[in-house]
Amino acid sequence: xxxxxxxxxxxxxxxxxxxxxxxxxxxxxxxxxxxxxxxxxxxxxxxxxxxxxxxxxxxxxxxxxxxxxxxxxxxxxxxxxxxxxxxxxxxxxxxxxxxxxxxxxxxxxxxxxxxxxxxxxxxxxxxxxxxxxxxxxxxxxxxxxxxxxxxxxxxxxxxxxxxxxxxxxxxxxxxxxxxxxxxxxxxxxxxxxxxxxxxxxxxxxxxxxxxxxxxxxxxxxxxxxxxxxxxxxxxxxxxxxxxxxxxxxxxxxxxxxxxxxxxxxxxxxxxxxxxxxxxxxxxxxxxxxxxxxxxxxxxxxxxxxxxxxxxxxxxxxxxxxxxxxxxxxxxxxxxxxxxxxxxxxxxxxxxxxxxxxxxxxxxxxxxxxxxxxxxxxxxxxxxxxxxxxxxxxxxxxxxxxxxxxxxxxxxxxxxxxxxxxxxxxxxxxxxxxxxxxxxxxxxxxxxxxxxxxxxxxxxxxxxxxxxxxxxxxxxxxxxxxxxxxxxxxxxxxxxxxxxxxxxxxxxxxxxxxxxxxxxxxxxxxx
Amino acid sequence: xxxxxxxxxxxxxxxxxxxxxxxxxxxxxxxxxxxxxxxxxxxxxxxxxxxxxxxxxxxxxxxxxxxxxxxxxxxxxxxxxxxxxxxxxxxxxxxxxxxxxxxxxxxxxxxxxxxxxxxxxxxxxxxxxxxxxxxxxxxxxxxxxxxxxxxxxxxxxxxxxxxxxxxxxxxxxxxxxxxxxxxxxxxxxxxxxxxxxxxxxxxxxxxxxxxxxxxxxxxxxxxxxxxxxxxxxxxxxxxxxxxxxxxxxxxxxxxxxxxxxxxxxxxxxxxxxxxxxxxxxxxxxxxxxxxxxxxxxxxxxxxxxxxxxxxxxxxxxxxxxxxxxxxxxxxxxxxxxxxxxxxxxxxxxxx
Numbered sequence: 001x002x003x004x005x006x007x008x009x010x011x012x013x014x015x016x017x018x019x020x021x022x023x024x025x026x027x028x029x030x031x032x033x034x035x036x037x038x039x040x041x042x043x044x045x046x047x048x049x050x051x052x053x054x055x056x057x058x059x060x061x062x063x064x065x066x067x068x069x070x071x072x073x074x075x076x077x078x079x080x081x082x083x084x085x086x087x088x089x090x091x092x093x094x095x096x097x098x099x100x101x102x103x104x105x106x107x108x109x110x111x112x113x114x115x116x117x118x119x120x121x122x123x124x125x126x127x128x129x130x131x132x133x134x135x136x137x138x139x140x141x142x143x144x145x146x147x148x149x150x151x152x153x154x155x156x157x158x159x160x161x162x163x164x165x166x167x168x169x170x171x172x173x174x175x176x177x178x179x180x181x182x183x184x185x186x187x188x189x190x191x192x193x194x195x196x197x198x199x200x201x202x203x204x205x206x207x208x209x210x211x212x213x214x215x216x217x218x219x220x221x222x223x224x225x226x227x228x229x230x231x232x233x234x235x236x237x238x239x240x241x242x243x244x245x246x247x248x249x250x251x252x253x254x255x256x257x258x259x260x261x262x263x264x265x266x267x268x269x270x271x272x273x274x275x276x277x278x279x280x281x282x283x284x285x286x287x288x289x290x291x292x293x294x295x296x297x298x299x300x301x302x303x304x305x306x307x308x309x310x311x312x313x314x315x316x317x318x319x320x321x322x323x324x325x326x327x328x329x330x331x332x333x334x335x336x337x338x339x340x341x342x343x344x345x346x347x348x349x350x351x352x353x354x355x356x357x358x359x360x361x362x363x364x365x366x367x368x369x370x371x372x373x374x375x376x377x378x379x380x381x382x383x384x385x386x387x388x389x390x391x392x393x394x395x396x397x398x399x400x401x402x403x404x405x406x407x408x409x410x411x412x413x414x415x416x417x418x419x420x421x422x423x424x425x426x427x428x429x430x431x432x433x434x435x436x437x438x439x440x441x442x443x444x445x446x447x448x449x450x451x452x453x454x455x456x457x458x459x460x461x462x463x464x465x466x467x468x469x470x471x472x473x474x475x476x477x478x479x480x481x482x483x484x485x486x487x488x489x490x491x492x493x494x495x496x497x498x499x500x501x502x503x504x505x506x507x508x509x510x511x512x513x514x515x516x517x518x519x520x521x522x523x524x525x526x
Numbered sequence: 527x528x529x530x531x532x533x534x535x536x537x538x539x540x541x542x543x544x545x546x547x548x549x550x551x552x553x554x555x556x557x558x559x560x561x562x563x564x565x566x567x568x569x570x571x572x573x574x575x576x577x578x579x580x581x582x583x584x585x586x587x588x589x590x591x592x593x594x595x596x597x598x599x600x601x602x603x604x605x606x607x608x609x610x611x612x613x614x615x616x617x618x619x620x621x622x623x624x625x626x627x628x629x630x631x632x633x634x635x636x637x638x639x640x641x642x643x644x645x646x647x648x649x650x651x652x653x654x655x656x657x658x659x660x661x662x663x664x665x666x667x668x669x670x671x672x673x674x675x676x677x678x679x680x681x682x683x684x685x686x687x688x689x690x691x692x693x694x695x696x697x698x699x700x701x702x703x704x705x706x707x708x709x710x711x712x713x714x715x716x717x718x719x720x721x722x723x724x725x726x727x728x729x730x731x732x733x734x735x736x737x738x739x740x741x742x743x744x745x746x747x748x749x750x751x752x753x754x755x756x757x758x759x760x761x762x763x764x765x766x767x768x769x770x771x772x773x774x775x776x777x778x779x780x781x782x783x784x785x786x787x788x789x790x791x792x793x794x795x796x797x798x799x800x801x802x803x804x805x806x807x808x809x810x811x812x813x814x815x816x817x818x819x820x821x822x823x824x825x826x827x828x829x830x831x832x833x834x835x836x837x838x839x840x841x842x843x844x845x846x847x848x849x850x851x852x853x854x855x856x857x858x859x860x861x862x863x864x865x866x867x868x869x870x871x872x873x874x875x876x877x
Binding site for chain 1 (some may be wrong): 723729738
């Protein structure tokens with residue numbers, strides 16, 4: 001059901017872009033994230049935006065959705081320049097976006113989530129039946145099958161994604177942005193999604209999607225735009241291009257293969273030099289937040305002097321497994337071994353003392369006390385070390401300050417004024433502080449969860465260098481990331497999780513985006 | 527300020543006079559800080575608030591809302607009275623020390639219950655502490671009117687304790703309890719800021735997830751904080767009961783003095799620093815002692831002061847809510863897809 005105010009599909013409107021971005025420039029600090037990028041989006045088509053990590057794809061989409069205000073350039077809708085100050089402006093102009101991380105309220109039903117903000121009412125009461133009927137009609141019309149009365153938290157990731165798309169459609173979106181829509185989907189679910197986007201386009205809507213996968217571009221897009229380091233390097237109908245040309249445009253060299261990853265890595269090691277596992281999991285089973293079996297009988301070894309990458313679709317049990325290693329989550333059966341010692345029943349403090357360093361995924365809630373001063377954060381977990389605590393239980397404030405200064409200069413943490421809180425630091429500097437703290441204990445095992453999430457290029461590179469340096473020092477490093485390119489570029493070996501089980505451990509030489517991707521989605525058995 | 531202005535409007539309405547607020551406030555101020563005896567009265571009322579304020583403050587520092595201070599204060603006061611009556615034959619200094627310790631132990635035990643239930647059973651400490659307040663109220667009342675009532679004495683109170691906290695000066699009602707309270711607040715402030723215990727307590731209060739990941743036991747810290755909180759509230763009960771004035775006996779209506787709840791208000795008003803408990807307690811003490819003067823001089827109902835207090839607390843609470851910085855997710859910060867132009871092109875084929 002096309003919304004009442006949608007542009008009728010006529011030959012003229014097919015040619016004229018409904019939405020066009022002109023000369024979009026985005027500067028963050030001294031970093032040029034987008035450099036005069038143009039993008040024309042034509043109704044009734046599907047437009048793929050591709051590029052490597054850090055190319056500016058998400059930034060461009062955030063500008064289009066009003067999440068970011070561009071430094072220069074303008075957004076024209078139906079020919080008229082528009083200022084998008086917030087997503088509310090974008091929604092009012094018929095633009096919807098489905099982010100990678102969904103914005104849904106778990107305990108509410110599908111219909112309640114979709115109608116949130118424009119509820120169907122009857123007098124002072126919510127008209128639940130009418131809302132569900134409206135959502136049901138919308139779902140039928142758009143081919144996005146869903147039960148309007150189901151509670152969102154009971155739905156699969158793919159269904160939640162459908163809810164997000166329906167939410168955009170319910171608000172009469174003429175243009176739907178999908179940020180890496182298949183990253184969280186199994187292959188069959190992805191097929192359903194692509195069918196739905198086809199239908200949306202056939203109704204005259206515009207679909208813009210970000211992707212890494214060139215085969216998706218070739219199969220499911222009408223137009224493609226390639227970004228490289230903030231510049232638009234190619235934009236043309238898909239029919240007039242081929243994967244080779246796109247891959248070359250992405251990496252900037254003609255003839256590059258389709259699976260090139262950005263990397264400044266030194267050649268990875270084989271891991272065979274130090275065959276002794278420092279950290280070993282033996283048949284570990286762990287329950288998740290809701291009591292479900294989140295990790296199933298997992299066995300894994302991390303050797304000294306290697307980086308073991310942990311890949312998997314979000315929610316495959318990586319988080320729970322790492323929490324069980326660090327001691328934040330009890331393990332049901334199996335054991336965690338550090339060197340030869342079983343530490344399964346150690347407290348977090350004892351495990352850390354025994355030599356486990358941890359860079360948590362959730363920097364703001366797990367890694368730092370945001371309201372604490374920087375020197376307080378710098379010793380978090382070490383506050384009982386004689387270095388920082390006197391025998392009578394008082395903190396050595398002078399030692400804390402000196403320690404912060406030393407750590408900040410070694411790890412290039414900027415903005416460490418006296419008395420500043422951790423909240424005042426940028427994400428990159430926060431992460432450097434966390435690394436500086438964790439590495440100060442000279443751990444035998446370093447566990448880093450999503451270590452570069454939300455960081456800019458420079459900070460990411462710094463974090464990667466630090467992880468490699470630890471590896472070279474002989475530390476057993478376990479890196480979990482949802483960013484497959486990151487896992488591939490860092491790891492000496494890659495372990496893949498799917499549905500709570502470790503479905504494969506692949507050496508660096510054999511690890512490609514394809515081979516790991518197949519393991520991640522279950523397309524190929526171990 | 528808002529609280530005083532709103533209070534003025536209420537007074538004007540209650541007295542049906544435009545000048546009434548000015549008279550009332552000037553009388554309130556005289557009663558609170560007008561002369562040495564007013565000061566003495568104010569300080570005497572501020573004394574227990576210092577301790578209950580510190581009690582609530584410590585719990586807040588660990589992320590717990592100790593609404594049970596009133597109950598802990600009552601059982602602490604009762605314990606002090608029981609020891610003070612039972613062991614009358616002991617030398618006075620020893621008896622005094624024992625009474626204070628008994629009060630702290632009783633308060634700590636009363637504070638331990640909600641902490642234990644929260645940590646081990648997941649029950650919210652506010653609910654359990656409110657329920658325990660009822661238990662404390664009715665138990666202490668029953669004991670003071672029943673088994674512990676002084677034989678042949680006046681109804682609804684125990685016998686006199688054997689040793690009291692003596693006056694600081696014969697002319698005023700202030701006694702050594704004030705010194706104990708001031709020292710306790712100072713110790714609390716220093717300990718929270720400067721010791722490992724305080725560091726861990728604040729870490730749990732301000733960033734429980736990070737504290738846990740750093741190896742700090744959230745359960746242990748919270749239980750310790752409630753033990754200390756309860757002990758401070760219990761101590762407050764003891765210094766009131768054991769003071770040479772006004773009690774020396776445990777009255778059946780001791781629960782309801784409001785010292786526990788006013789301590790809660792003082793701790794909220796103090797905000798981030800335990801040192802701020804001093805002005806906060808002084809303010810509430812002044813309001814209470816000024817209220818009596820105001821009632822005496824102008825006939826303004828004493829309840830007006832309670833209204834002003836309540837508005838004050840709401841104003842503080844509202845400011846806290848407005849000021850609290852939103853926990854924005856990182857994904858909103860720009861720069862997740864940023865590449866500096868100066869970075870050399872990655873070498874293709876290095877993989």
